[in-house]
Structure formats: C-alpha cells, structure tokens
Amino acid sequence: MPQDFETNFWKDTGRRKIWDDIVPGEPRITIPYTLTLEAIQRYCRAVGDLHPLYFDEQYARRSRYGGLIAPPSIHILLMFACTPADDWMRSPGTVNAGQSWSYNCPARPGDTITLQARALDKFIKRERLFVVHDNVFFNQHGDVICSGRGWTIRPM
C-alpha cells in the first residue's frame, strides 16, 4: 500500500466533487505510482490467480515476456493507487455499473505508472446520476499499458 494511502473513504468527503461539479473533459489530478512485486502478488492472491508469470521468476524469464509481469486486470489497483484521497472516485456509495478495458503491454514490477484520466460524459438515466470515466495508464517509457472506460452511478 502507498505509505500515506487513506483507507477511510469518509474522511475527505467534503473536499470531493459531487456529480453537479464534475466537468466532462476536465483532466483529473493523478499521482505517479511505483508498482511493486508485493502489490502485484497481493492482488493476484485476492482473486486466486497464482499463474507462474506473476510468481515464478525463472518461468517468466523463459516466457515471451522475458520476466515477471502483472496480470492485465492490475488496473483495478492502479486506479486507486494513482488517484488522490479527495478524488470523487472514492466517494462512499459510488456504484460501479460496468467497465471496458483494452490491453497493450503488461505492467511489470518496478514500473512507475502514470494515469491520464477524466470524466468523459455525465448523464441522468432512470433518476440515477451517471458518469463515464476515461482512463489511460502509461509506464515510465511512455508506453500505453491499458486504456479503459468505466460507468459509475454517483451517490445522491
């Protein structure tokens, strides 16, 4: 876990944007994050994924990837790791309605990951408040790791 990661999502509620404040197209403030092998393996264990590409250095070195990698879905962790405590994604009651992600190259242990993110759209459907998220993760070489879109229902 990043040293100063705030796990109490209530704490910064007053500083976060609500649906009314969100401006589609406006870049969100993000934080570079160094991905460790420990964080990768903690994520893998939480979904029961013990593939040797994530755990066995020798196996991984002989593979087409040439070394240990993170699973594609590591963006689940990166999303929270790269956003500050006052980001509206952490608002209690945020409900994830669906996601789509495209994968280019794997993240690796030791990578410094950066995120470019924005709300792309917001709308009302069946009296619920929706936001469309637009996210792209890069490694320290400027390569795109993955890009994704998410739909969340905002707390009212």
Added chain:
Amino acid sequence: MSEFFDTLAAGYRIEGPEFVVSRESIRAFCDASLDYNPLHLDDAYMQGSFGKTNFGGVIMHGMTNFGLITRMLTDWAYSQNAVHRRLETRWIVPVKPGDTIRPHGRVKSKLVTAKSRWVVIDIEVRNQRGEQVATGEALVEFPPDAA
C-alpha cells in the same frame, strides 16, 4: 503452427475458476485494490438506500468479477501463446458473502485482419443459484507466431 486457432469455432467453451465469496475475501480485495468504499465494508451503512437501490448488506466489489474473468481468459490465452486484449463487462446482480461465483466464456466469432488473428468471446459470471451476475465480451489475439 496455426492449428488451434484454425480449429476454434463459435460455441467453443472456456470454463473459469469457482470462487467462494466471504467477508474475508472481500476484505482481501479491499487491501489488494485499495478500494475501501464502505459498500464493501460497512453493514450499517449498507442498510440505507442508494437512490433507488437497497443492497441490504455489504456487497462484493464488481471488479472481483472482472479479475476472475481476466484469470479465466489469461489462463486460456497464455496456454495457447495468445494475448488477452480486451474485456468489457456489465454487472447485473450484486454478489454477497456466502455466494459462489464462476465465470464462463463462449467463442462468438473469429476474424483474421491484415496483421493478426482475433477471437471474440461472450462472457458471463453465474452464482450458485445459476443467476447471471455479470455479462461481457472479450477479445483475444492470436499473433501469427501463436499456436
């Protein structure tokens, strides 16, 4: 060289891992994803309503479905020297402690493009009652050097 991709046909099934959901597994996912939304932690809070929705207790992170589907797809793709390229998902029913979920895939179509070969896969996750809890679609690439 290209045998596996050539023999793949619509309807081919891919089975994912069974996953037992508990308060502990949800808590482990909080620590793994840094997603500490009280939806996943706070029963008292979850007795309340969210707009028009009431969950009645803590729910599993929707992204656990996403992680399990990914695990199914990468296990399959790695074993064929193929590459998992895309996953789109929708959550249908919330998953709660005590549920057991399992992802399934079914090849929908395949296509050869100028530079590579692609398989489109329909995805669903079902719980122990056979209810669909998530649906989706995936894209796996079989590069020319793959099986």
